[in-house]
């Protein structure tokens with residue numbers, strides 16, 4: 001990359017990062033405004049209907065939702081209160097002018113992180129200690145207004161906290177993470193002692209809020225998570241490095257939608273996080289999160305000073321394969337970086353994140369049979385293939401629930 005292109009890229013990343021921080025800081029105002037719409041709508045119905053709604057305590061529910069939103073907002077602003085950790089100042093905070101703005105779906109792919117081409121600089125460093133973003137020359141700053149798409153990612157992040165770091169998320173983790181860690185422990189059954197396990201290097205690409213990677217490190221393995229979403233990275237940093245007590249934070253993850261609620265408790269459900277002390281890892285464990293795009297860090301353009309080829313004893317992909325634009329490249333990288341005698345453990349659906357994207361990104365959308373055949377062609381032997389029914393960031397109390405029939409397998413390199 002020329003130095004000019006590099007500067008442009010760094011600047012683009014810096015702006016994106018600032019926008020993510022603005023989104024966090026805009027949450028309260030934005031979400032209160034959405035709740036206020038419900039309040040205004042009461043006055044648009046006939047007076048006698050209003051009286052009936054009043055008798056139900058509907059307004060009181062809206063007031064309680066406001067309180068819950070304030071609590072969420074406080075939590076989210078704590079997460080971004082030290083953005084300098086990533087080498088950024090929260091410089092646009094003063095200018096943040098948040099009003100409800102219409103989402104423009106044309107600006108975004110249909111799912112996933114819209115800024116997939118952005119990654120934090122110095123991706124090869126620990127996500128939580130790096131930071132040398134260049135700062136742009138002073139000029140007129142454009143006001144950033146988070147769209148509903150941006151806010152939706154934040155709302156999803158709150159639910160992701162439940163999945164990864166709350167007692168309520170336990171059942172989901174038992175369905176998703178436990179079969180993977182069980183398979184890992186079984187595959188390396190000869191490594192029972194902490195010293196043996198800590199020599200085994202496990203990679204978790206698309207680590208989300210880091211719990212699967214943490215669980216692996218907690219079992220004594222050396223574990224590296226990889227994640228490229230700023231929203232996830234800021235949030236995982238906060239929970240892993242700035243939280244020291246069980247139940248330290250309170251969230252209301254389900255306050256954003258009043259649909260499919262059996263009762264008001266399901267909307268106003270309080271969730272405490274974390275359910276464990278994130279710092280309680282075995283002394284021998286070696287745990288890190290690396291920021292950046294999986295294909296860039298572990299693929300062909302990987303840092304020559306930090307070779308990846310054949311370096312990983314295990315790779316755990318949980319709800320990750322379908323984030324690929326080109327699944328062939330994902331599988332090829334996994335195959336290349338897996339050590340001889342290593343194991344790849346997968347669990348997830350095939351909700352192709354780039355299907356129907358509006359950003360002209362390519363998207364190869366194989367069915368499960370094709371993915372398995374491709375894995376064989378690339379040089380894997382698949383075993384333990386089975387289907388695991390599981391939810392993903394589910395609200396157990398909702399009248400609506402999605403169940404994925406997720407594909408599980410363990411795979412080794414053909415001998």
Ligand SMILES: C[S@@+](CC[C@H](N)C(=O)[O-])C[C@H]1O[C@@H](n2cnc3c(N)ncnc32)[C@H](O)[C@@H]1O
Pocket residue numbers: 113163176205206207208209212226227228229232292293294295318319320323
């Ligand atoms: C569906 S989520 C799954 C998160 C986590 N594994 C779990 O099971 O909760 C997929 C994650 O992969 C991340 N991701 C997607 N594409 C990525 C890429 N190319 N490099 C690194 N992370 C990526 C997303 O930001 C997101 O956090």
